[in-house]
Amino acid sequence: MKGIQAVGTWQKLQLFYHGILGNGDKRTDSWPLVYSPVPIICIFLCYLAVIWLGPKIMARRQPLNLKAVLIVYNFLMVGLSAYMFYEFTASSWLARYSLLCQPVDYSSSSLAMRMARVCWWFYFSKVIELSDTVFFILRKKNSQLTFLHVYHHATMIFNWWAGVKYVAGGQSFLIGLINSLVHVVMYLYYGLAALGPHMSRYLWWKRYLTSLQLLQFITVTAHTAYNLYDDCDFPDSMNVVVLAYSLSLIVLFSNFYYRSYVAKKQGKDA
Template sequence: MEVHPFVTGLQVLTIWEKAQFFYQGILENGDKRTDSWLLVYSPAPISGIFLCYLLIIWAGPKLMAKRQPVNLKLVLIVYNLAMVCLSAYMFYEFTAVSWMSRYSLLCQPVDYSDSPLAVRMARVCWWFYFSKVVELSDTMFFILRKKNNQLTFLHVYHHTTMIFNWWAGVKYVAGGQSFLIGLINSLVHVVMYLYYGLAAFGPHMTKYLWWKRYLTILQLVQFFIVIIHTAYNLFADCDFPDSMNMIVLAYSVSLILLFSHFYYRSYLTSKKTI
């Protein structure tokens, strides 16, 4: 049966209106305290950063193909040590605010009030989110140094998904159960960026960096802790969005699989070869 163009036009208009309504809901149903903060109100800016990031990953190695690697020794030392400081600050803030607010490790709803501690927790959640945007620089450094073997699926997947996960975290649940993820990950990143900061000093530091494999184990441990914490909260009667818990649970499982594969390939397979 032939469909009249007018009917088709109405159907398209309805789909467009639904899309607009959905997008408006994304904008307006967030945490009003964080809406005015940088890169929070709309997903458009972070999506633009994401697209630029993908473009750089695609074009960067091509532009560097006939060029010499850039010497970034000083930049890497400063960058990594700065990230150690930022991670340490965030770990302190997550720990101090959750302690003073008497957060529960089993069930902690988000406090959407304007109390000083609630806003302070929301603010450190934003800093954690912003740190994930800053960490996209890791990829740029790989490209400029022609370390293209480091541009693995795990690396790109982890960096890109974290910015969207924590955009949603700050937009809708800046606090509550989210605090534990930020707290643990900040501590892990203190160790991780300390490792890369020391490595940036040069080959003479290699003998002091025997603990690289344990860094990967530490990363895996954090994912297992997050899974246990989130799974309990998902099935407990707790006033925290189950949708967020399910996303965190699925995401943590994916990271365990990817990091386990990395650990096996990097440390176990190489031993068998030797």
């Protein structure tokens, strides 16, 4: 009897997995890291392994001098983020996207494919950004490996795998557009900081960068909540996931902002 139940459970899992594979956007299925969740799960597991083993391996070693690598990496990320911001803006504008409620265009028209492609690039950029964590470990900046940092980087790759797999376009474009703009500013800050200590006097605006990050999550939360309320022709399951995720980031970034700026200022004034 137990054997029959086990077979039944296994068949259900197989059907569920094949449903995940077969119900995606056919336009993006053949693109790298999209058709199956297995590759991105493997990347995630490698990421966790690096976080666990990396500090142990570096414990008895000197931190690496990655100045040149960080300068190149950060400014390349500025360029990639600027490109994605332009593509999200141009694609949505030319396709006359609605800011309030925009269904996914699953056609193979040039504009629909242009939007799908920039969604893929945005997803792939989240894989590239896992390098941020590797650089922290190699430079022995382990204090930067906070729950917020790991949670945000690890979950974004899954969120946008699902985005490109099922909803490559539509109202999800606004998330990519806003986040790309924020990352232009963020990687510009990190790129300038990597140039050396002499740049510190020009980097007084770090606090405002955190405020900008918080503002994006508040905007995404409001936008997603409106779409749930308005019953937009966009999967409610995606909206619920985005809403819950953006709320979690508001809580985590608000806590970071308080500890980094408010509590420290209060401590100095005491």
